[in-house]
Amino acid sequence: xxxxxxxxxxxxxxxxxxxxxxxxxxxxxxxxxxxxxxxxxxxxxxxxxxxxxxxxxxxxxxxxxxxxxx
Numbered sequence: 001x002x003x004x005x006x007x008x009x010x011x012x013x014x015x016x017x018x019x020x021x022x023x024x025x026x027x028x029x030x031x032x033x034x035x036x037x038x039x040x041x042x043x044x045x046x047x048x049x050x051x052x053x054x055x056x057x058x059x060x061x062x063x064x065x066x067x068x069x070x
Contacts (some may be wrong), residue, residue: 015053022048037055 011018026045030038 010053011052018052019049022052 022045026041029041033041
């Protein structure tokens with residue numbers, strides 16, 4: 001069992017809180033680096049949210065909800 005599988009198991013049912021934590025960590029990094037790497041931080045946040053089963057486009061973004069794909 002990989003580390004990511006263990007994390008997914010522990011976070012099951014708490015994806016919203018995990019997503020908030022990822023956003024908060026990214027904001028902290030952006031603050032400390034004065035936004036120099038904000039594009040990289042945003043990409044990392046999205047990929048981590050995808051790995052943990054969250055929806056990277058929904059939490060903390062100003063994007064409208066997307067309809068399910070057929």
